[in-house]
Amino acid sequence: MTAIIPQKMVRYIAADGSLTQEGILLLLSYQQQTATNAGGIATNAADIAALDTRITDLANTDYDIQLALGLVPGAYAVEKFGRNPDIDTATVPEDVWNGSQIYTGFGVGAEVASEVVSDSASDTGTVYIKGLRTPTSTEYETASYTVAGLTPVSVGSWWRANTGWYDTGDDTTFNVGTITVRQTAAPANIYIAMPAGKSATTIGCWTVPFGSTALLRKLDIEVSRASATATVAGALWTRQINESPRYQFQFVRGNNVGSEAFNPPSPIVFPAQTDISVQITSCSANNIEVLARFGLVVYT
Numbered sequence: 001m002t003a004i005i006p007q008k009m010v011r012y013i014a015a016d017g018s019l020t021q022e023g024i025l026l027l028l029s030y031q032q033q034t035a036t037n038a039g040g041i042a043t044n045a046a047d048i049a050a051l052d053t054r055i056t057d058l059a060n061t062d063y064d065i066q067l068a069l070g071l072v073p074g075a076y077a078v079e080k081f082g083r084n085p086d087i088d089t090a091t092v093p094e095d096v097w098n099g100s101q102i103y104t105g106f107g108v109g110a111e112v113a114s115e116v117v118s119d120s121a122s123d124t125g126t127v128y129i130k131g132l133r134t135p136t137s138t139e140y141e142t143a144s145y146t147v148a149g150l151t152p153v154s155v156g157s158w159w160r161a162n163t164g165w166y167d168t169g170d171d172t173t174f175n176v177g178t179i180t181v182r183q184t185a186a187p188a189n190i191y192i193a194m195p196a197g198k199s200a201t202t203i204g205c206w207t208v209p210f211g212s213t214a215l216l217r218k219l220d221i222e223v224s225r226a227s228a229t230a231t232v233a234g235a236l237w238t239r240q241i242n243e244s245p246r247y248q249f250q251f252v253r254g255n256n257v258g259s260e261a262f263n264p265p266s267p268i269v270f271p272a273q274t275d276i277s278v279q280i281t282s283c284s285a286n287n288i289e290v291l292a293r294f295g296l297v298v299y300t
Helices: 045-059 063-068
Strands: 002-004 032-034 075-087 112-118 126-132 141-146 153-158 160-167 179-183 190-194 205-207 213-224 231-239 246-254 268-270 275-283 288-299
Touching: 063 075, 075 205, 075 275, 126 153, 126 179, 126 190, 141 153, 160 179, 160 190, 160 205, 213 231, 213 246, 213 275, 231 288, 275 288
Parallel strands: none
Antiparallel strands: 002 032, 075 288, 112 153, 112 179, 126 141, 126 160, 179 190, 205 275, 213 268, 213 288, 231 246, 231 275
16 A cells, blocks of 8 residues: 655664564655555565665755755745845844835734835736735745736735745846835835845845744855945844844854854754844944845744
8 A cells, every 4th residue: 555654764674584673763755655554664675675765865965955855844944035235324223125224024913904016117017925924824825916017906915925026027127116015004014125126035034934933044144335344233133923022143244354154053943923034233334235144944
């Protein structure tokens, strides 16, 4: 019969060929195998040989690649990139996202009716929004809408939306104006600001879905300024549901020295519904560009 091989698999075999228990705990992708019982445990020589091949393949494959290819059951990788092109001494704190200043997409409460609009009448292609519809959404949803230039178009209700991209309908052009996804009743509360000529967002903000746990794997900050030296100080701004925010993993970075990424020696855990952003709290000069990246592993 066909059965599902469990993530933690126990193989049964002995040196004399009889079947006995031998503990092997392996991270395997769910796959269908021919097994001799409904529990999905391989107990015949052919099944064991096939699984040995699979085990060898996985053992020789980098864990990051397995995550990216969806080969790790109950887990996936998230890479968030953020860019803030202009941070000044008088405007900090600012989050690292396309909209500059403080990110306005982390509203408190339930989901809110929202809309998409461009500041150019020429933008009439398709915008794609990726986010969480409600506070209890267990996974990110991607939805598409036709942009109507300067006329706002309803995109339904969203609780969080922090990734977006745009398709003009041809293979050479980008969005002409800035495309914004915002709350309908409070347009100043912006989820997504997509700069002209990019057709994608760079928003260094994310929220852990309901029912999941996220582990921080990497935090990387880069600083750029056209002339003279500049430094920034900042941190991961985090907020668990119904709690006040915190500054975690504070950093100082400059544009004249290379800085290694922060790779936690042990897992940094973020519970479900935690909001995360990279925030700059002070800077030494004006017109500073900051790029940020953080990587997570999410367990569902």
